Amino acid sequence: MVAVSNPLIEQFFVKQSKPNINPLIIPDIPLIDLSKPESKHHLVKACQDFGFFKVVNHGVPLKFINKLETEAVKFFASPVSNKERFGPPDPFGYGNKSIGRNGDVGWVEYLLLNAKPESDYPENFRGVVNDYVTSVKTMACEILEILADEMKLQQRNVFSKLLMDEQSDSVFRVNHYPPCPEFQENERNGRKLVGFGEHTDPQIISVLRSNNTSGLEISLRDGSWMSVPPDSESFFINVGDSLQVMTNGRFKSVKHRVLANGTKSRVSMIYFGGPPLSEKIAPLPSLMQGEEDSLYKEFTWFEYKKSAFNSRLSDNRLGSFEKVIAS
Numbered sequence: 001m002v003a004v005s006n007p008l009i010e011q012f013f014v015k016q017s018k019p020n021i022n023p024l025i026i027p028d029i030p031l032i033d034l035s036k037p038e039s040k041h042h043l044v045k046a047c048q049d050f051g052f053f054k055v056v057n058h059g060v061p062l063k064f065i066n067k068l069e070t071e072a073v074k075f076f077a078s079p080v081s082n083k084e085r086f087g088p089p090d091p092f093g094y095g096n097k098s099i100g101r102n103g104d105v106g107w108v109e110y111l112l113l114n115a116k117p118e119s120d121y122p123e124n125f126r127g128v129v130n131d132y133v134t135s136v137k138t139m140a141c142e143i144l145e146i147l148a149d150e151m152k153l154q155q156r157n158v159f160s161k162l163l164m165d166e167q168s169d170s171v172f173r174v175n176h177y178p179p180c181p182e183f184q185e186n187e188r189n190g191r192k193l194v195g196f197g198e199h200t201d202p203q204i205i206s207v208l209r210s211n212n213t214s215g216l217e218i219s220l221r222d223g224s225w226m227s228v229p230p231d232s233e234s235f236f237i238n239v240g241d242s243l244q245v246m247t248n249g250r251f252k253s254v255k256h257r258v259l260a261n262g263t264k265s266r267v268s269m270i271y272f273g274g275p276p277l278s279e280k281i282a283p284l285p286s287l288m289q290g291e292e293d294s295l296y297k298e299f300t301w302f303e304y305k306k307s308a309f310n311s312r313l314s315d316n317r318l319g320s321f322e323k324v325i326a327s
């Protein structure tokens with residue numbers, strides 16, 4: 001069979017992909033059960049080894065999750081003219097296929113919102129997003145506080161206070177990856193349709209929940225891609241670039257991407273916990289050992305965010321903030 005060569009579709013295929021992981025050596029995604037005290041001992045290792053883990057018994061009420069998903073499904077199913085009332089994203093609002101301002105595209109439509117409740121949310125999202133974000137933020141802060149405890153940092157709120165701050169620059173996003181029937185043929189030919197191209201998240205921590213459609217993949221240390229089995233009852237946590245810097249590279253900001261599907265639509269919702277714009281992002285002094293040097297130049301979240309939003313999705317955004325250490 002011949003692959004579809006519709007030029008409009010072509011741009012959504014992955015150009016060069018590192019191999020998928022060898023099925024014989026698939027590692028387990030770290031699983032953290034927040035109701036089990038012993039689970040906390042695995043958190044630091046998960047952030048160091050993967051920068052990614054799954055959370056169960058998270059305490060986020062199911063009714064908040066379901067209400068938000070219902071509204072999201074309704075919104076994306078509404079006429080284009082309705083959705084476009086909320087676009088284009090500048091930076092907040094409705095977007096379709098175009099991601100960011102620098103030419104990235106994906107087989108996705110989305111709503112990007114300020115995590116602080118705002119009156120320009122689509123009507124039905126107002127209270128619903130607030131309930132959901134408040135609850136997810138509480139869970140993210142609990143995780144960040146356990147991490148601080150486990151790393152024996154004196155201030156257990158050293159990370160979480162950045163999300164709790166009135167000025168916290170946090171973002172909320174709902175993504176919809178519609179099925180692409182034209183893609184089925186290409187899938188059989190081993191081609192991959194990109195929903196959201198490979199990238200790391202710039203913030204401190206991202207909390208992701210999706211419906212039961214697969215698509216999310218994380219990049220492992222050897223560069224192979226591992227597919228994350230979806231689980232609508234759990235949350236997935238990504239370490240962001242800022243947490244990598246604050247831990248002087250001990251935690252890894254995980255590279256990830258989403259592949260779209262020929263038949264099933266994927267709906268995901270992600271809270272990106274970020275610090276206030278004026279916050280200095282630097283390795284925590286209390287974490288540095290002996291003569292340990294900072295791996296990064298000094299910058300504020302404002303400076304990093306500005307540089308991130310001028311970059312392409314797959315760029316190594318932290319690269320220009322790394323120090324050249326003389327050997």
Ligand SMILES: C=C1C[C@]23C[C@@]1(O)CC[C@H]2[C@@]12CC[C@H](O)[C@@](C)(C(=O)O1)[C@H]2[C@@H]3C(=O)O
Binds near residue numbers: 104200
């Ligand atoms: C191509 C881009 C989209 C993005 C801004 C950027 O220039 C590079 C980072 C991208 C990202 C990834 C994580 C989040 O989804 C996001 C909202 C963010 O903070 O950084 C997106 C940005 C976006 O979609 O505008």
Ligand SMILES: O=C(O)CCC(=O)C(=O)O
Binds near residue numbers: 210216256257258268
């Ligand atoms: O939609 C997803 O599952 C992940 C999307 C993502 O990584 C992002 O929006 O930054």
Ligand SMILES: [Fe+2]
Binds near residue numbers: 199200
């Ligand atoms: Fe992401």
